[in-house]
Amino acid sequence: MILHCGRKAVAALLLSVLLLTTACNAKAPGRFDQTQKESTQQRKGQAVTKTATQGGEFNKLFPNAGDGYQRVYTQEKKGFAEAKLKKGGKEVALLSISDTTSTPSTVAKFSKSTKKIGGYPAVEVGKTQTAILVGKYQVKALSRDSSFTASDRADWLEKFNLSRLASLK
Known part of the structure; x- marks a missing residue:
């Protein structure tokens, strides 16, 4: 009986030591920890200024769809608006205006x-992006398909209502 109580005491002691040592060890980094750290650090200093133009103001200035193209707005927030340009149901370009x-x-x-x-x-930014600066606004066309060339990007940038964009304050 004493031997049985001794085993229980030793088992309880070992279990306590095991729990204490594993609970105090530093947690191994998870597979997403580094990415989370980097993305959190990137946001520093990226706050949108109070004077930035509302994204809804930009939507009126995007080129109209036509010639088999379809324009689909995908994002609108203070200081930014974006639309996909599709042809034949396929995304060929991304158009945006940012303050x-x-x-x-x-x-x-x-x-x-x-x-x-x-x-x-x-x-030209790389082989897929073309951007222009209209006052304080950047207007950008980004090819999403190889059929949408640098010449196409330039043509679509000219289709924006650039004079009205330049007059925004």
């Missing part, structure tokens, strides 16, 4: 631009 007052570094890339689209400074 750069929240991201002044965006404007810097246009300072050395020698190219103009619709009379405004233009830049």
